[in-house]
Amino acid sequence: MANTTASAISTGLQASRDRTKLIRDGLRKRHTTEAIFKWSGLGAIVLALGFVAILFADVLVKGIPAFTQANLHLTVTYDPAIIKIEPAPVRVAGQSDADFNRANLDWQRKVALLNWNKVVEASLRAEAPAGYEIGSKDLLAIAETDSRHTIRERFVADPSLLGKTTEIDVLASANAANWIKGNISRDATDAQQQLAPAARVLIDQFVDNGTISNGFAWSIFTNVDSRAAPASAGLLGAFMGSLFMMLIVIILAVPIGVASAIYLEEFAPKSRWTDLIEVNINNLAAVPSIVFGLLGAALFINTFHLPLSAPLAGGLVLTLMTLPTIIIATRGALQGVSPSLRQAALGMGASKTQMVFHHVLPVTFPSILTATIIGVAQALGETAPLLLIGMNAFVASVPATPLDQATALPVQIFLWQGNENRNFFESRTSAAIMVLLAFMILLNAVAIFLRTRLERRA
Amino acid sequence: MTQNNSGDTQMDMLAGKVKMTHTSVNSAMNPTDMLERPIRLHAKDVTVHYGAKQALFGISIDIPDRAVTSFIGPSGCGKSTFLRCINRMNDTIEGAKVGGLIELDGEDIYDQSLDVVELRARIGMVFQKPNPFPKSIYENVAYGPKIHGLARTKTDLDEIVISSLRKAGLFEEVKDRLNEPGTGLSGGQQQRLCIARAIAVGPEVILMDEPCSALDPIATAIIEELIDELRENYTIVIVTHSMQQAARVSQKTAFFHLGKLIEEGVTEDIFTNPINKQTQDYIMGRIG
Numbered sequence A: 001m002a003n004t005t006a007s008a009i010s011t012g013l014q015a016s017r018d019r020t021k022l023i024r025d026g027l028r029k030r031h032t033t034e035a036i037f038k039w040s041g042l043g044a045i046v047l048a049l050g051f052v053a054i055l056f057a058d059v060l061v062k063g064i065p066a067f068t069q070a071n072l073h074l075t076v077t078y079d080p081a082i083i084k085i086e087p088a089p090v091r092v093a094g095q096s097d098a099d100f101n102r103a104n105l106d107w108q109r110k111v112a113l114l115n116w117n118k119v120v121e122a123s124l125r126a127e128a129p130a131g132y133e134i135g136s137k138d139l140l141a142i143a144e145t146d147s148r149h150t151i152r153e154r155f156v157a158d159p160s161l162l163g164k165t166t167e168i169d170v171l172a173s174a175n176a177a178n179w180i181k182g183n184i185s186r187d188a189t190d191a192q193q194q195l196a197p198a199a200r201v202l203i204d205q206f207v208d209n210g211t212i213s214n215g216f217a218w219s220i221f222t223n224v225d226s227r228a229a230p231a232s233a234g235l236l237g238a239f240m241g242s243l244f245m246m247l248i249v250i251i252l253a254v255p256i257g258v259a260s261a262i263y264l265e266e267f268a269p270k271s272r273w274t275d276l277i278e279v280n281i282n283n284l285a286a287v288p289s290i291v292f293g294l295l296g297a298a299l300f301i302n303t304f305h306l307p308l309s310a311p312l313a314g315g316l317v318l319t320l321m322t323l324p325t326i327i328i329a330t331r332g333a334l335q336g337v338s339p340s341l342r343q344a345a346l347g348m349g350a351s352k353t354q355m356v357f358h359h360v361l362p363v364t365f366p367s368i369l370t371a372t373i374i375g376v377a378q379a380l381g382e383t384a385p386l387l388l389i390g391m392n393a394f395v396a397s398v399p400a401t402p403l404d405q406a407t408a409l410p411v412q413i414f415l416w417q418g419n420e421n422r423n424f425f426e427s428r429t430s431a432a433i434m435v436l437l438a439f440m441i442l443l444n445a446v447a448i449f450l451r452t453r454l455e456r457r458a
Numbered sequence B: 001m002t003q004n005n006s007g008d009t010q011m012d013m014l015a016g017k018v019k020m021t022h023t024s025v026n027s028a029m030n031p032t033d034m035l036e037r038p039i040r041l042h043a044k045d046v047t048v049h050y051g052a053k054q055a056l057f058g059i060s061i062d063i064p065d066r067a068v069t070s071f072i073g074p075s076g077c078g079k080s081t082f083l084r085c086i087n088r089m090n091d092t093i094e095g096a097k098v099g100g101l102i103e104l105d106g107e108d109i110y111d112q113s114l115d116v117v118e119l120r121a122r123i124g125m126v127f128q129k130p131n132p133f134p135k136s137i138y139e140n141v142a143y144g145p146k147i148h149g150l151a152r153t154k155t156d157l158d159e160i161v162i163s164s165l166r167k168a169g170l171f172e173e174v175k176d177r178l179n180e181p182g183t184g185l186s187g188g189q190q191q192r193l194c195i196a197r198a199i200a201v202g203p204e205v206i207l208m209d210e211p212c213s214a215l216d217p218i219a220t221a222i223i224e225e226l227i228d229e230l231r232e233n234y235t236i237v238i239v240t241h242s243m244q245q246a247a248r249v250s251q252k253t254a255f256f257h258l259g260k261l262i263e264e265g266v267t268e269d270i271f272t273n274p275i276n277k278q279t280q281d282y283i284m285g286r287i288g
Helices: A002-006 A013-067 A097-113 A116-127 A136-140 A147-157 A174-181 A197-209 A236-267 A272-285 A289-303 A311-335 A339-347 A352-380 A384-388 A409-417 A422-457 B009-018 B031-036 B079-086 B116-122 B137-147 B154-167 B187-199 B217-230 B243-249 B267-272 B277-283
Strands: A068-077 A165-171 A212-216 B039-050 B053-064 B068-072 B096-104 B123-126 B205-209 B235-239 B252-257 B260-266
Touching (some): A013 A068, A013 A422, A068 A116, A068 A147, A097 A147, A116 A136, A147 A165, A174 A197, A174 A422, A236 A311, A272 A311, A311 A352, A311 A384, A339 A352, A352 A422, A384 A409, B039 B079, B039 B235, B053 B079, B053 B252, B053 B260, B068 B243, B079 B096, B079 B205, B079 B235, B079 B252, B137 B154, B137 B187, B187 B205, B187 B217, B217 B235, B235 B243, B243 B267, B252 B267, B260 B267, B260 B277, B267 B277
Parallel strands (some): B068 B235
Antiparallel strands (some): A068 A165, B039 B053, B252 B260
């Protein structure tokens, strides 16, 4: 064997056999390396998928129960003994709009001052077995605190209900829901329970007699966050906040990012300056997002005095954060266009601008679109920078414009995660995560759909 | 090849393969006639630097009107580089610097006042690899007239497209699928589409950078025949790797080597009676 290497270039049958043996020996090693590489790659993928599966399973198992919610079917009697109020103002001939509205508001204010908890209490007591002994505070703890608003609003909308009886669904309280779902161990001592023993027994009876039943938790989608009435807390405000921010990011980051990329890639002279800009854009993409939050707080809030906690400021911060991603992805797409296409256009006498807009951009459009949507999705899931510009405030209204105070979906998740009624909000947090993920998957699906469609057309 | 005398054995040998299909090649014009043709392009002392590296050393050549001039030479000899100087495609290459003088009809094409867009409309180009736009066949041909504003109405544009495709000998093959993508055609058809696209803007000069190097022999023969037809109306400059092709389609040939123009002249003279030793070696297959 010693002379095989020396005779590597020698000819003859023996030399050729020796060479073949050498190659064959080496081959075994090569195959082993290949197999190791293949199996470790496969292992990595299985491991990654496993973790994703665990994550999704955890979120689904915890979140799905939150989409059903305990409702109380009450038979509400608008007892004139409790609701001591003059009849609602009726419009008299010749009365001006302003006068009538003033009278109406006046009346509504008086309605609001009535003790509606008494109505709720009476309705609950009506459902309980006759003579059941329970204190009014303990009894009221079964229904969510916003029940009285639900009942009152029904009356304001229809004042003729006075003295009548009607069926109204209200939400069971978060604590009642915890008890029903077993979020708090039923074996826990009275001191550890949130509800009085009499209330717990009554809840179980309500479940048995159908007064309490599970329904779809519309409140998650139609309500804003609530601390006083946790069972009615919803995502609408956060969703709208996220939507506004997303729109701002799309409106600002996409044109600015794509235009910068086109300029840098196609028009800018290659110089030390453009090199410097390029390096900095790449670095910006790696800057921790919370730093963008600090920048936003200093720039947009302190210098430009944009409203605190507003989707406008949040959207601007996320725009700054998304720009490098879009610029880098767009430049990559532009670089990928074959030089022969550029030559074809230039050779025809197209100007540089015509070359870019007639030929290069249409070809790269699908990749730019995908990059954009992924950038926007990333921005949508960002939390840290929003905390620094006050978007973690508790906001109990739906923002009507990007200038109103709002939170965002990921921030809402963060807030609920830290809510003191842990037993109730654990599942609601998971539900919020599901909504956010669904939103993301929707965005990605749109990206994939548009991409395949545009690629087919090209 | 009626005018060939008996000493033209080498020429015959080179052109032999396509003799049957190309009986008209080179016969329409005799050498002296060719040299008396007006000069369309005039180049004097053209140099090209790519950064610190010099690619062309003082190229001077005249390109005759309505004839085919071929540039031959081994790989890296600068023939394509020089071709790209003629329509200023070198402008697009980072760090390329062109010196010397190139005139189109007595006009300096590197003059500040001349717009490169106008120049490229007057000097069309066909590339080595067929590169139709990823658009329909119709759009490919209509693109030039559209951007240069050559067609007032849709009817005008249709006419330009059809006549360009006809001139490129492609119309009959694609007339039923003008709206299908140009990239779906065969290689030879794509290259003819690129020629039709170049013709559509009515250029005076057409530059061809090894237009057949990516094509099979049959597609090559068709393109060569087309070049021969186009020569009646256009000044054509073709870069080719194949000496046979140069001999078949061109009336004037220039031999490049290592960035220098070694020899130029009437094609027949270059192939049968080269003056320079290097030219002789290349034609005999000793360098290249």
